[in-house]
Amino acid sequence: MLAELTKRLVERAMEVELTDHLGYERHREPPGGSANTRNGATPKTRKKLAETTESRRRSGRSPSVRLLRPPRELAMSEKT
Template structure:
């Protein structure tokens, strides 16, 4: 679904509205849908396992993974790092 929203935002980008603004609007709409869904199902918004925790966890983990990839100079599971002395340890 995220790919669809990004694709729609890029295809709608014209000279009048910046692509970043369109993407931000799509993200806001998606967050509203998630919150409505959580309300409808009784899922918690805050606390352990809540929507806020889940929405925070994914981008933070992605950012950390990107940071370690840039620091080490090779992608996860790439054999280039094996035996180099500067390899991932799985944690």
């Protein structure tokens, strides 16, 4: 159940991010015939938390954001 909720949360967050980046809602025409359009989705699995789908974009770039990033443990030896 937690995996399903995580999947839905991540997919919704990615959809909102893409809508904000492109400037129009899903299943709508792009404003002004923009070349930056939605182009389906590809399956993604990260760290076996949940399987999600990430929307593909034609000729568009957006900053990569990782939502469920576990804290990084750095193994550093202190020399004093």
